[in-house]
Amino acid sequence: MKYVKGLKCRECAREYPIEPIYVCEFCFGPLEVVYDYTKIKKVLTRRVIQRRPKTLWRYKELLPIDGEPQVGLNSGFTPLVKAENLAKYLGVKELYIKDDTVAHPTLSFKDRVVSVALTKAKEFGFDTAACASTGNLAHAVSAHGAKAGFNRFIFIPATLEQSKILASIVYEPNLVAVDGNYDDVNRLCSEIANKYRWAFVNINIRPYYAEGSKTIGFEIVEQLGWKAPDSIVVPCASGSLLTKVWKALKEFKEIGIIKEVETKIYGAQATGCSPISTAFKEGTDVIRPVKPNTIAKSLAIGNPADGYYALQAVKESGGAMEDVSDDEIIEAIKILSKTEGIFAETAGGVTLATYIKLLKEGKIDKKDCTVLCITGNGLKTAEVLNGKTTEVYYIKPNLASFEEALKKINEKRRR
Amino acid sequence: MPVKVLIPTPLQKITGGKDVVEAEPGKIIDIINALDKTYPGFAERLCQDGKIRRFINIYVNEEDIRFLQGEDTLVKDGDEVSIVPAIAGGSH
Numbered sequence: 001m002k003y004v005k006g007l008k009c010r011e012c013a014r015e016y017p018i019e020p021i022y023v024c025e026f027c028f029g030p031l032e033v034v035y036d037y038t039k040i041k042k043v044l045t046r047r048v049i050q051r052r053p054k055t056l057w058r059y060k061e062l063l064p065i066d067g068e069p070q071v072g073l074n075s076g077f078t079p080l081v082k083a084e085n086l087a088k089y090l091g092v093k094e095l096y097i098k099d100d101t102v103a104h105p106t107l108s109f110k111d112r113v114v115s116v117a118l119t120k121a122k123e124f125g126f127d128t129a130a131c132a133s134t135g136n137l138a139h140a141v142s143a144h145g146a147k148a149g150f151n152r153f154i155f156i157p158a159t160l161e162q163s164k165i166l167a168s169i170v171y172e173p174n175l176v177a178v179d180g181n182y183d184d185v186n187r188l189c190s191e192i193a194n195k196y197r198w199a200f201v202n203i204n205i206r207p208y209y210a211e212g213s214k215t216i217g218f219e220i221v222e223q224l225g226w227k228a229p230d231s232i233v234v235p236c237a238s239g240s241l242l243t244k245v246w247k248a249l250k251e252f253k254e255i256g257i258i259k260e261v262e263t264k265i266y267g268a269q270a271t272g273c274s275p276i277s278t279a280f281k282e283g284t285d286v287i288r289p290v291k292p293n294t295i296a297k298s299l300a301i302g303n304p305a306d307g308y309y310a311l312q313a314v315k316e317s318g319g320a321m322e323d324v325s326d327d328e329i330i331e332a333i334k335i336l337s338k339t340e341g342i343f344a345e346t347a348g349g350v351t352l353a354t355y356i357k358l359l360k361e362g363k364i365d366k367k368d369c370t371v372l373c374i375t376g377n378g379l380k381t382a383e384v385l386n387g388k389t390t391e392v393y394y395i396k397p398n399l400a401s402f403e404e405a406l407k408k409i410n411e412k413r414r415r
Numbered sequence: 416m417p418v419k420v421l422i423p424t425p426l427q428k429i430t431g432g433k434d435v436v437e438a439e440p441g442k443i444i445d446i447i448n449a450l451d452k453t454y455p456g457f458a459e460r461l462c463q464d465g466k467i468r469r470f471i472n473i474y475v476n477e478e479d480i481r482f483l484q485g486e487d488t489l490v491k492d493g494d495e496v497s498i499v500p501a502i503a504g505g506s507h
Binding site: 204308 | 421422424425426427428434460461468469470471472477479481482497500501
């Protein structure tokens with residue numbers, strides 16, 4: 001049974017059929033998938049969802065596919081960790097980590113969006129999948145595309161960390177490193193997508209791909225015992241994830257899975273690339289592009305495609321936006337690791353550091369039930385911690401040498 | 416050497432399927448209006464009230480015109496103009 005009605009322009013409401021297109025021909029507004037919620041409401045209930053395998057596909061009626069899922073059959077449904085140590089450390093009441101550092105198989109939330117994008121690409125009959133990426137998306141398209149049998153073209157900024165390059169090339173896609181930043185890569189890919197009939201997951205497949213992000217929102221609600229939290233903090237690059245998490249909560253209300261949504265959505269950016277947060281603080285809807293300069297490379301999009309909608313979602317929900325420095329990002333990565341044992345990539349540092357800042361500013365209540373979206377694994381950006389961690393104790397392989405080190409450790413503890 | 420203008424897929428219906436068109440040098444906004452004479456409807460799709468629409472990014476020689484002089488950015492002989500829908504890319 002089909003639950004998708006078609007595509008619709010978010011700006012001028014013109015309707016389009018389900019095709020690999022992504023912008024309105026008339027006003028260039030983004031196209032969005034339209035569902036038949038009346039039909040979905042009849043089949044998708046809490047009980048139906050709970051009986052299904054613990055993957056992102058348990059909400060498949062709210063995802064834009066026509067047939068059965070074909071890609072990412074083990075992806076999604078990551079842990080929602082009750083962060084008691086971190087809550088105590090920060091003096092807050094109830095705090096959770098939506099932990100996509102352990103997303104299957106490539107350790108970031110991009111496994112979700114790519115599962116949906118490549119299933120859709122198969123339905124459209126594409127044999128080549130492509131993407132412009134700051135790293136995480138490259139890994140997900142490379143890996144899922146390998147298993148699903150796609151020829152793959154992956155475009156990345158040439159300055160990407162070596163470890164991120166390796167985590168793509170191992171799946172043997174055609175990896176193309178472009179001399180420029182993400183915005184340059186993105187523009188080039190738009191030009192390439194005009195010419196080659198490939199499934200560019202974040203260009204011509206974007207309306208479908210972006211829907212995959214909703215599964216983070218669905219899972220948060222389910223894992224909290226079918227309730228929406230008071231506040232959610234979401235990292236923003238293009239602004240798409242934040243927009244979709246908000247949409248997920250509203251859809252669950254629409255089909256009667258939850259009664260109320262009183263959640264406030266908070267957007268997190270790195271100060272070195274904060275066009276959306278800047279617009280929020282200046283009280284304008286106009287997002288001025290910036291040249292990114294931050295260690296949070298997975299968020300370094302100076303020209304955020306969904307920035308405008310992310311702003312609207314934050315405002316509509318009564319939330320706020322904030323941005324944090326590179327030092328605050330590193331400190332937050334360390335805090336999350338030592339309190340909760342979760343090693344997040346720089347984007348996760350951005351999320352936690354922003355939460356801490358919003359708490360200090362009194363913009364998030366300490367009594368709130370808050371969820372932090374931690375979207376990628378720390379091993380992907382380990383370089384940023386070079387020289388910033390505690391010291392290693394190097395010893396000789398004998399007891400005396402160990403005890404000498406132990407003395408130092410104990411002295412340090414007493415201090 | 417004229418100015419080369421790269422046309423995105425959603426605009427190619429207006430340009431008769433062409434993905435590259437040529438134009439005379441001048442300000443971005445004047446180039447758009449000049450192309451509208453050859454390809455009626457061209458300017459209306461890209462502009463609203465004389466301003467480039469929010470969902471369109473225009474680049475001159477790979478630089479976003481918002482980092483240059485916006486609609487008044489001067490385009491010289493041999494320059495390349497690229498029109499890109501703003502919504503492409505990203506997902507975080």
